[in-house]
Amino acid sequence: MDLGLKGRKALVCGASEGIGFASASLLAAEGVNLVLVGRTEEKLAKAAAALKDLHKVEVDYVPADLGQQEGRKAVLFHCSDPDILIHNGGWPRAERDFRKWSNEDWLRAVDLMMLSPIELITGVIDGMAERGFGRIVAVTSRFVKEPSAELALSTSPRLGLSGFITGVARKYASRNVTLNSALPGIIATETQFQHGRDLATAASKSFDEIWAERSSTNSANRFATPEEFASLCVFLCSAHSGFLTGQHILSDGAGYPGVF
Ligand SMILES: NC(=O)c1ccc[n+]([C@@H]2O[C@H](COP(=O)([O-])OP(=O)(O)OC[C@H]3O[C@@H](n4cnc5c(N)ncnc54)[C@H](OP(=O)(O)O)[C@@H]3O)[C@@H](O)[C@H]2O)c1
Numbered sequence: 074m075d076l077g078l079k080g081r082k083a084l085v086c087g088a089s090e091g092i093g094f095a096s097a098s099l100l101a102a103e104g105v106n107l108v109l110v111g112r113t114e115e116k117l118a119k120a121a122a123a124l125k126d127l128h129k130v131e132v133d134y135v136p137a138d139l140g141q142q143e144g145r146k147a148v149l150f151h152c153s154d155p156d157i158l159i160h161n162g163g164w165p166r167a168e169r170d171f172r173k174w175s176n177e178d179w180l181r182a183v184d185l186m187m188l189s190p191i192e193l194i195t196g197v198i199d200g201m202a203e204r205g206f207g208r209i210v211a212v213t214s215r216f217v218k219e220p221s222a223e224l225a226l227s228t229s230p231r232l233g234l235s236g237f238i239t240g241v242a243r244k245y246a247s248r249n250v251t252l253n254s255a256l257p258g259i260i261a262t263e264t265q266f267q268h269g270r271d272l273a274t275a276a277s278k279s280f281d282e283i284w285a286e287r288s289s290t291n292s293a294n295r296f297a298t299p300e301e302f303a304s305l306c307v308f309l310c311s312a313h314s315g316f317l318t319g320q321h322i323l324s325d326g327a328g329y330p331g332v333f
Pocket of ligand 1: 085086088089091092093110111112113114116118137138139140161162163164180185212213214235257259260261262263264265
């Protein structure tokens with residue numbers, strides 16, 4: 074299926090690996106030119122070279138920390154007129170006991186998981202509306218639909234972001250600008266491999282045991298590939314998805330037990 078995106082320009086965050094890189098690759102395969110964001114310049118340069126080589130599209134990158142306002146400003150300075158924005162990447166590392174989270178922990182989490190996407194969306198959305206095309210996708214998490222106390226530091230700002238997305242989507246739907254969030258279940262990225270290794274060490278178990286235990290938390294009994302999840306993000310960016318907006322869509326191998 075031709076997604077109708079050839080020649081468009083996408084700003085993809087957290088794009089040097091994992092879900093962001095997979096999304097950038099699928100967009101590049103559709104002929105979309107890219108601006109990649111991440112903190113580490115070497116990783117971005119490597120990702121950009123690989124995508125350019127493979128798909129013959131224009132690929133630029135901005136090293137920036139999305140958890141800092143300066144970083145967000147640098148991104149918008151470099152790329153204020155994308156047709157597509159995928160906000161993705163990073164999560165606040167902290168103890169799992171919410172009673173131990175400091176005010177600073179909360180502010181860092183809100184900065185990265187809520188203010189970062191809101192500032193980038195605010196910076197690009199009017200240009201999209203003027204040009205009559207815009208697709209915005211925020212990658213959040215399955216925990217937005219099934220919150221837990223241990224992960225409230227990321228879930229709470231992400232729920233705030235979800236409300237922002239639905240509210241703003243209603244204002245821009247008539248201008249062919251859509252805003253949605255995509256909620257990953259468990260996706261086999263390097264971050265998850267590292268998490269698995271850490272859990273295995275802490276529990277004195279093998280990595281394979283931990284991976285199998287975690288896989289059994291959904292009905293598909295496995296992790297998704299980054300490309301499987303990215304294909305949801307990229308469909309939400311397609312020319313054909315103009316009526317699909319303000320939604321929060323889960324891809325989790327039927328891990329979530331509810332209907333809605
Ligand atoms: N993988 C899953 O199973 C899963 C499940 C639920 C939710 N999610 C969410 O999905 C998103 C992507 O996850 P992922 O597994 O692909 O791996 P990730 O480790 O969250 O993201 C990796 C990418 O994000 C960049 N990044 C991280 N922190 C950043 C920051 N502060 N500013 C700018 N770039 C940053 C990394 O590059 P640098 O390190 O160089 O900055 C890298 O390009 C995350 O927000 C995660 O919480 C993932």
